[in-house]
Amino acid sequence: MITRGEETVYRSTASNLLTYTLLSIGAVVMVFPFIWMFSTSLKSPMDVYTLNLIPEHPTLENYKTIMEESAFLRWFLNSIVIAVLTTVSVTFFDTLVGYIIAKFRFVGRSIIFIAILSTLMVPTEMLIIPWYMMSTELGWTDTYWGILFPGLMTGFGVFLMKQFMETIPDDLLNAARIDGMNEYMIFFKIAVPQVWSALSALAIFTFLSNWNAFLWPLIVIESPELRTLPVGLSFFASSEVKSQWHLIMTGATVTVVPLLVVFFILQRHIIKGITLTGMK
Known part of the structure; x- marks a missing residue:
């Protein structure tokens, strides 16, 4: 038998979990372009169009x-x-x-x-x-x-x-x-x-x-x-x-x-x- 207090705690926990999940997804969506930009800056011209987030051969030559x-x-x-x-x-x-x-x-x-x-x-x-x-x-x-x-x-x-x-x-x-x-x-x-x-x-x-x-x-x-x-x-x-x-x-x-x-x-x-x- 679930008491009213336990039900309130359960709903609060579920609500917080949903909120943090949505915020985490939003954070990833916002930050990903910056990560991709930095990753591309370390790639050679031949590797720019590859889909690797981590460059296979990172270089500072672009800088x-x-x-x-x-x-x-x-x-x-x-x-x-x-x-x-x-x-x-x-x-x-x-x-x-x-x-x-x-x-x-x-x-x-x-x-x-x-x-x-x-x-x-x-x-x-x-x-x-x-x-x-x-x-x-x-x-x-x-x-x-x-x-x-x-x-x-x-x-x-x-x-x-x-x-x-x-x-x-x-x-x-x-x-x-x-x-x-x-x-x-x-x-x-x-x-x-x-x-x-x-x-x-x-x-x-x-x-x-x-x-x-x-x-x-x-x-x-x-x-x-x-x-x-x-x-x-x-x-x-x-x-x-x-x-x-x-x-x-x-x-x-x-x-x-x-x-x-x-x-x-x-x-x-x-x-x-x-x-x-x-x-x-």
Whole structure:
């Protein structure tokens, strides 16, 4: 005779077993492409199309090839510079604009905020032509600035930081003003520390987005030495050269390494940031 307590434990155990089984399957599905990518990077050109997950004759020759026969290190540096500069700009300006809209009352505030939000409804592909016309008119094509300027501020970042700035009590800011702090000190010493988790999440998302950016850098850049990593790797799959999958996978493996380092170091902030942005 099974008691009600034993039945509850049995159902709970079965439910947990099913949950962990589904999560394990999902984890394998998500991780397998990365394992295959790394495996292919260790294969010779002749072994690329074999279905062996573990290479029969593993080699590091592919890594040597991309370093010596392409400007891979320059592309890597370009991606680092662009991702870091864009992240710094977005975190500063978006946080500042979000703070101003959330905590100051002025004519047209709502209109400005709605105008910023409206940019989220426009697909990036529709902005490519205006961006390119602006770049051509101002002489920004084939320059770092040409790659940077579309992403120096984002509507999503302003919206996110504005929502979090609204949670800061006005009494706290007024008390700082009474104590003699100016608005710059209040912003940096009072407001920013209160939204640090959201700011960290915004910085991480911005860095990842710009690190993986492909379409705009491909259009605005002509010089090989100014290519970013995603654009540079596309060279190995261009029509001029037969697709070299062993080199593509090798470059992609190296490209993923900084993202994995960022994730493992800041995974607590990433998870917390995703949770907080979902709540807001």
